[in-house]
Amino acid sequence: MNYNIALLKGDGIGPEIVDSAVRVLEAIGKKYNHTFNFTPYLIGGCAIDATGEPLPKETVEGCLASDSVLLGAVGGPKWDTLPGNMRPEKALLGIRSAMGLFTNLRPAKLYSALKDECPLRADIVENGFDIMIVRELTGGIYFGERGMREGKYGEEAYDTECYSRMEIERICKVAYETALKRKCKLISIDKANVLDSSRLWRKIVHEMEKDYPEVEVADMLVDNAAMQLVRNPAQFDVIVTTNMFGDILSDEASQITGSIGMLPSASLGDNTRGLYEPIHGSAPDIAGQNKANPIATILSASMMLLYSFNLKEESDNIVNAVDKVLNAGYRTADLSHGKEYLSTVEITDKIIENL
Ligand code: IPM
Ligand code: MG
Numbered sequence: 001m002n003y004n005i006a007l008l009k010g011d012g013i014g015p016e017i018v019d020s021a022v023r024v025l026e027a028i029g030k031k032y033n034h035t036f037n038f039t040p041y042l043i044g045g046c047a048i049d050a051t052g053e054p055l056p057k058e059t060v061e062g063c064l065a066s067d068s069v070l071l072g073a074v075g076g077p078k079w080d081t082l083p084g085n086m087r088p089e090k091a092l093l094g095i096r097s098a099m100g101l102f103t104n105l106r107p108a109k110l111y112s113a114l115k116d117e118c119p120l121r122a123d124i125v126e127n128g129f130d131i132m133i134v135r136e137l138t139g140g141i142y143f144g145e146r147g148m149r150e151g152k153y154g155e156e157a158y159d160t161e162c163y164s165r166m167e168i169e170r171i172c173k174v175a176y177e178t179a180l181k182r183k184c185k186l187i188s189i190d191k192a193n194v195l196d197s198s199r200l201w202r203k204i205v206h207e208m209e210k211d212y213p214e215v216e217v218a219d220m221l222v223d224n225a226a227m228q229l230v231r232n233p234a235q236f237d238v239i240v241t242t243n244m245f246g247d248i249l250s251d252e253a254s255q256i257t258g259s260i261g262m263l264p265s266a267s268l269g270d271n272t273r274g275l276y277e278p279i280h281g282s283a284p285d286i287a288g289q290n291k292a293n294p295i296a297t298i299l300s301a302s303m304m305l306l307y308s309f310n311l312k313e314e315s316d317n318i319v320n321a322v323d324k325v326l327n328a329g330y331r332t333a334d335l336s337h338g339k340e341y342l343s344t345v346e347i348t349d350k351i352i353e354n355l
Pocket of ligand 1: 090092
């Protein structure tokens, strides 16, 4: 088959890690007889430098015309002082919204080879953990009404958390269906002891329960969830939560897997076109040094094969190759503790050898 992939390399380590994932996809294409055509578009700081805006129209159009999108990372100190709506991060929110990607799947699992990297006590992670975070991605406080005004104490700024029934229902449907394909355990995370938006969220989660009798569903308050993730991560199978809570908890979950450099993500809407990106940022401090861990991006490419192109065997092939390379003891700088490590290009070579 022939697939057209839009590449949004972005800033910092973005170009290096996307190049690695492209090399892996090309190797997979060769092995299984697929053609992947890659078309690069600008996003983030590099787009600001070249065109004056973080998300040029051609980028949005290119993504919408593609079969799927692979993204590196955006942002860096150079653009940190720009006003909010001109920041590189705005482009990320913009492209998710323009593509209608309301679902963000963030798997966090402990690789057996990386058990020693987990900062939790050995007895806590004895049996590992394998969590799928289903984060709502185009609603909530990141997209709600915002502004500046004069308030009781003078100048103030505000952002609003707002969720409609439609938005809650569609993300919960994805979460329930995801749970059905896994261990049938769903935990919905909210702050229903304080927020009205969470109370509506919780109500709808339970209205939908009857449609999924196989799924065991429970609620958890977000502060407790932050604690439970480090107390007993193995209790989680599928988590469903809002945009902001999902943003925060997925970073926490990544740390207990050993390195944020390991976690991929898939952003999906109601068709097969998705956007795949590592959950980490652009790491400007190591950009251009051939030192970044490309595994999160390579695994994001494997998620693209599965979720957008329905190529399960090809997708599994990548995941298994990453496993083999880690089991053989190869590490990137983020996992090396100052000891010998492989460069971005070298670890990519190893993964390709193991496909
Ligand atoms: C993420 C990032 C983004 C988000 C930022 C960069 C806008 O933190 O993908 O988790 O909050 O969604
Ligand atoms: Mg984040």
